[in-house]
Amino acid sequence: MNSTRDIDALIDMMARLPGLGPRSARRAVLHMIRKRALLLTPLADLMQTVAATARECARCGNIGSTEICDICASGKRANGQVCVVEDVADLWAMERGQAFRGRYHVLGGTLSALDQVGPDALRIPQLVARVTEEEVTEVILALGATVDGQTTAHYIADQLDGQVTLTTLAQGVPIGGELDYLDDGTIGAALAARKSL
Numbered sequence: 380m381n382s383t384r385d386i387d388a389l390i391d392m393m394a395r396l397p398g399l400g401p402r403s404a405r406r407a408v409l410h411m412i413r414k415r416a417l418l419l420t421p422l423a424d425l426m427q428t429v430a431a432t433a434r435e436c437a438r439c440g441n442i443g444s445t446e447i448c449d450i451c452a453s454g455k456r457a458n459g460q461v462c463v464v465e466d467v468a469d470l471w472a473m474e475r476g477q478a479f480r481g482r483y484h485v486l487g488g489t490l491s492a493l494d495q496v497g498p499d500a501l502r503i504p505q506l507v508a509r510v511t512e513e514e515v516t517e518v519i520l521a522l523g524a525t526v527d528g529q530t531t532a533h534y535i536a537d538q539l540d541g542q543v544t545l546t547t548l549a550q551g552v553p554i555g556g557e558l559d560y561l562d563d564g565t566i567g568a569a570l571a572a573r574k575s576l
């Protein structure tokens with residue numbers, strides 16, 4: 380009989396999380412067991428609560444505990460701007476920057492012929508409907524600078540052509556970046572998006 384079966388199962392489950400391998404998971408589990416009252420028990424309780432209450436926002440696709448997330452429910456965020464992102468992690472990254480004060484739309488991925496992901500597998504039809512229903516004036520396409528991200532951006536632009544102002548995030552040299560460390564694509568995008576001083 381294996382006396383550590385449950386602990387080993389917890390380590391295996393933790394190792395499946397992004398950014399954690401078997402060693403990191405083992406260290407995290409041992410730390411939580413040593414601090415059981417302070418970490419392990421509250422974490423287990425919170426995980427149960429989140430498992431029971433977490434849901435996608437019916438309007439934008441954000442994750443929260445209510446049918447409509449706080450961002451969509453806020454009247455202050457109804458400024459006519461909708462920022463389209465690939466997934467919730469991108470939305471949260473935009474919120475950390477605290478620069479955007481409009482609403483979001485989470486697609487749930489990008490178009491991909493190789494993975495057989497078409498427009499109906501994403502939340503593109505809901506975006507098109509929102510543009511009309513919510514009197515959206517600008518759609519900001521904050522999608523990755525990958526082939527799939529740009530394909531998705533062009534498809535959305537075709538769907539919304541003439542209905543709203545379409546913009547994308549600037550691409551190029553990051554603040555503090557040195558040209559010698561940048562790839563050719565980033566340098567090319569920076570040159571194409573140059574502006575006068």
